[in-house]
Amino acid sequence: MNKNDKLIVSPAPHVHDKTTVKNVMWNVVLALVPALIFATYYWGLRALLLSLTGAVTAVVCEAIIQKLRKVPITVNDGSAFLTGLLLAFNIHAGAPIWLPIIGAVFAITVGKQVFGGLGNNPVNPALLGRAFLMASWPTHMTGGWVAVKGAAMSGINNLSHIATNLEQLSPKAYELVTSATPLNVAKSLRDSSFIAEINAQAGGIDLGGRIFTGLTEMETLKSLFWGNIGGCIGEVSVFALLLGAAYLLYKNIIEWRIPLFFIGTVFVLSFIFGGLPGSGTSVMLPFFHIFSGGLMLGAFFMATDYTTTPLTKQGRIIFGIGCGLLTIVIRLVGGYPEGVSYSILFMNVMTPLIDRLTRPKAFGRVKK
Amino acid sequence: MRLKTFPGGIHPHDEKHYSAAAPITKFPSPQRVIVHLSQHIGAPSNPIVEKGETVLKGQLIAEAAGFVSLKQHAPISGTVTKIGKFLHPTGAMGMGIEISADGKDEMIQLGDEENFLELPVDVLKERVSNAGICGMGGAGFPTFVKLSPPEGTSIDTVILNGVECEPFLTSDYRLMLERSEDIINGLKIIMKIVSAKAGIIGIEANKPDAITLLRKLCAKERGINVVGLKMKYPQGAEKQLIYATTHRKVPAGGLPMAVGVVVQNVGTAVAIYEAARYQKPLIERVISVTGPVVKQPMNLLAPVGTLFSDLVEYSGGLTQPLGKAISGGPMMGFALPSLDAAMIKGSSGLVLIGAKEAKSKAEHTCLRCARCVDICPMNLIPSTIANAVKYNDLDMAVKAGLNDCIKCGSCAYVCPAQIRLVQWIDTGKIRYAEAQRGK
Numbered sequence: 001m002n003k004n005d006k007l008i009v010s011p012a013p014h015v016h017d018k019t020t021v022k023n024v025m026w027n028v029v030l031a032l033v034p035a036l037i038f039a040t041y042y043w044g045l046r047a048l049l050l051s052l053t054g055a056v057t058a059v060v061c062e063a064i065i066q067k068l069r070k071v072p073i074t075v076n077d078g079s080a081f082l083t084g085l086l087l088a089f090n091i092h093a094g095a096p097i098w099l100p101i102i103g104a105v106f107a108i109t110v111g112k113q114v115f116g117g118l119g120n121n122p123v124n125p126a127l128l129g130r131a132f133l134m135a136s137w138p139t140h141m142t143g144g145w146v147a148v149k150g151a152a153m154s155g156i157n158n159l160s161h162i163a164t165n166l167e168q169l170s171p172k173a174y175e176l177v178t179s180a181t182p183l184n185v186a187k188s189l190r191d192s193s194f195i196a197e198i199n200a201q202a203g204g205i206d207l208g209g210r211i212f213t214g215l216t217e218m219e220t221l222k223s224l225f226w227g228n229i230g231g232c233i234g235e236v237s238v239f240a241l242l243l244g245a246a247y248l249l250y251k252n253i254i255e256w257r258i259p260l261f262f263i264g265t266v267f268v269l270s271f272i273f274g275g276l277p278g279s280g281t282s283v284m285l286p287f288f289h290i291f292s293g294g295l296m297l298g299a300f301f302m303a304t305d306y307t308t309t310p311l312t313k314q315g316r317i318i319f320g321i322g323c324g325l326l327t328i329v330i331r332l333v334g335g336y337p338e339g340v341s342y343s344i345l346f347m348n349v350m351t352p353l354i355d356r357l358t359r360p361k362a363f364g365r366v367k368k
Numbered sequence: 369m370r371l372k373t374f375p376g377g378i379h380p381h382d383e384k385h386y387s388a389a390a391p392i393t394k395f396p397s398p399q400r401v402i403v404h405l406s407q408h409i410g411a412p413s414n415p416i417v418e419k420g421e422t423v424l425k426g427q428l429i430a431e432a433a434g435f436v437s438l439k440q441h442a443p444i445s446g447t448v449t450k451i452g453k454f455l456h457p458t459g460a461m462g463m464g465i466e467i468s469a470d471g472k473d474e475m476i477q478l479g480d481e482e483n484f485l486e487l488p489v490d491v492l493k494e495r496v497s498n499a500g501i502c503g504m505g506g507a508g509f510p511t512f513v514k515l516s517p518p519e520g521t522s523i524d525t526v527i528l529n530g531v532e533c534e535p536f537l538t539s540d541y542r543l544m545l546e547r548s549e550d551i552i553n554g555l556k557i558i559m560k561i562v563s564a565k566a567g568i569i570g571i572e573a574n575k576p577d578a579i580t581l582l583r584k585l586c587a588k589e590r591g592i593n594v595v596g597l598k599m600k601y602p603q604g605a606e607k608q609l610i611y612a613t614t615h616r617k618v619p620a621g622g623l624p625m626a627v628g629v630v631v632q633n634v635g636t637a638v639a640i641y642e643a644a645r646y647q648k649p650l651i652e653r654v655i656s657v658t659g660p661v662v663k664q665p666m667n668l669l670a671p672v673g674t675l676f677s678d679l680v681e682y683s684g685g686l687t688q689p690l691g692k693a694i695s696g697g698p699m700m701g702f703a704l705p706s707l708d709a710a711m712i713k714g715s716s717g718l719v720l721i722g723a724k725e726a727k728s729k730a731e732h733t734c735l736r737c738a739r740c741v742d743i744c745p746m747n748l749i750p751s752t753i754a755n756a757v758k759y760n761d762l763d764m765a766v767k768a769g770l771n772d773c774i775k776c777g778s779c780a781y782v783c784p785a786q787i788r789l790v791q792w793i794d795t796g797k798i799r800y801a802e803a804q805r806g807k
Contacts, residue, residue, distance in 0.1 A: 007690060
């Protein structure tokens with residue numbers, strides 16, 4: 001050995017797992033690609049354009065802010081791209097192009113950089129961006145949705161199951177099952193005066209009950225599973241999202257506790273409380289609830305965000321259950337048809353408290 | 369085979385293939401050795417020789433400086449050429465005695481007590497103490513102290529640690545294959561000294577031949593069991609090994625004897641056997657010289673005090689420029705500033721890594737991904753401790769487990785943000801100790 005060779009002196013350990021922040025983030029992006037492909041297939045290049053606009057805006061915005069803050073520009077770590085992509089995934093394909101741009105800028109600035117950037121934000125930036133858009137442009141966020149070619153937005157494709165010639169029988173019921181998302185239909189049917197109205201229109205047939213049955217039958221669940229229904233860009237295809245989730249679980253990038261307890265809580269509670277008021281329950285109900293809305297996207301890709309969720313295993317179970325509980329409360333009782341994003345935001349805020357309450361006892365320490 | 373283990377832990381590549389097949393080779397007597405006075409936990413030994421004095425191999429050259437201290441012996445015969453500061457294998461400078469060889473390798477008179485197990489406990493203990501034996505797995509606690517539990521403590525189980533969970537190292541593995549009977553004899557001596565009924569040899573599943581061999585040899589021994597353990601780091605950490613083999617939890621801040629257990633490394637067992645039977649002092653040990661850039665990875669039986677540079681030269685030198693020289697294993701070992709350090713009684717390995725692999729990445733901010741929480745074998749929150757230390761919040765650091773950390777390095781191994789968690793925690797431990805002293 002040459003005496004002049006400098007040896008590296010650094011603290012142990014001297015070997016390291018290959019996982020880095022960068023490959024975690026880009027792997028999550030990769031896991032979202034199937035959902036993006038399905039969205040593009042369903043809604044055309046418009047969905048792809050909106051998604052990439054969100055992602056690129058987020059990256060550019062983060063780079064500019066980091067430049068202004070005079071800190072190293074770290075946009076190649078993928079986290080801003082991921083935030084922008086997730087934000088766009090929460091917007092529907094008929095939205096104007098400026099919507100994801102404004103949302104991404106808000107998510108990166110107010111949601112992330114004001115707190116010091118990656119690792120310091122208290123709530124999920126993408127969801128904060130979505131909440132901001134919902135509050136500021138509710139009509140753009142909830143109106144002007146585009147149906148998947150050749151399919152009903154509600155997922156009920158065979159209207160003759162409900163009534164022959166539904167369009168003439170009850171225009172209001174027809175409007176509902178053809179132009180609203182599955183969860184919107186479910187929400188409307190929880191309103192007894194609405195049911196009374198369409199039933200009266202149809203001359204006393206239990207149209208409400210029939211639509212609800214149509215919503216939870218196998219045919220509809222299949223649509224929900226593949227995603228040819230109405231919804232936001234990234235949330236519709238359960239299949240595509242599960243594919244990505246399986247990859248992340250296999251790669252040990254996300255941990256199973258939060259998604260399992262989140263989805264599990266929604267499953268159990270919707271089985272117990274999900275039926276129409278006054279009618280019984282069915283095994284199809286919980287499947288309807290876990291397959292619809294943003295649950296799969298939320299549970300696997302947003303409620304598993306590292307920074308905004310509890311550190312402890314016990315805490316993650318509480319977090320998952322809390323998200324599930326709030327989701328069901330909003331879906332069944334609250335004012336919105338869907339509650340996944342607000343419940344995650346709420347539980348994000350609870351995270352420091354959960355961490356404090358679930359601090360583990362060290363190996364060999366006795367519980368006081 | 370049903371394997372036992374502990375909760376938490378990680379799965380680094382074991383990298384044993386470099387040197388696992390290399391039989392123990394005797395290193396020829398070196399020209400020069402440095403016997404460090406701090407080879408162990410406790411007070412540094414007091415030298416009893418002076419510069420210029422000639423010593424025999426095995427001759428006592430430093431006395432124990434108190435109860436928790438150690439005797440040191442000359443590993444070769446020759447002349448004391450310097451008593452002063454030398455590079456210690458922990459990377460710091462430490463006092464040591466330098467001996468230059470006379471080439472005669474003349475040894476003190478040893479005995480041979482064939483019925484060593486019949487010797488009274490006092491004599492056995494004295495022989496262990498006189499031989500200057502300390503734990504050879506790395507921590508280096510004086511063995512004599514471990515074998516002298518305070519009045520009223522009863523020990524029922526002796527566990528021999530043959531786990532060797534650090535990647536790369538194979539010295540214990542080779543010992544288990546080549547000195548298996550001596551290991552069992554050592555175990556019996558320890559069991560006799562602490563009057564334990566049960567003996568356990570814990571071995572990780574990546575050494576199936578060692579498990580099979582020792583099981584065969586122990587089949588006729590009463591009370592001795594060989595336990596196969598899952599391959600998982602830090603399986604060989606004392607508390608984790610005790611839990612895996614006996615399901616007992618050593619209380620926080622307590623010693624294994626609190627749960628009736630004494631743990632010794634398999635190498636230490638061999639040294640105890642040699643001390644009890646031959647009154648041979650601990651002056652040589654097996655060390656793995658291994659890693660991707662060493663030409664001929666080896667397991668060398670070398671005199672304590674041999675310079676690392678001599679070991680590397682004997683192993684054929686380097687195939688690529690050296691980036692890092694690790695004394696010990698890569699998980700808990702020390703990166704040395706040069707190869708001029710000399711091995712001590714606890715040196716189980718010298719791992720040599722190339723310049724490219726040795727480079728470490730920059731620290732990123734914590735993402736709160738909780739990987740460190742999920743794998744911490746002590747059930748702590750490493751990221752919170754590190755962060756608390758960073759912002760000087762020692763109360764928070766203690767609440768998150770500062771004082772329970774065993775510094776195994778698993779957290780830093782998995783951290784995707786490359787945060788030097790162990791270093792932060794270690795800093796915290798030092799600051800905490802200072803704060804306690806100040807009170």
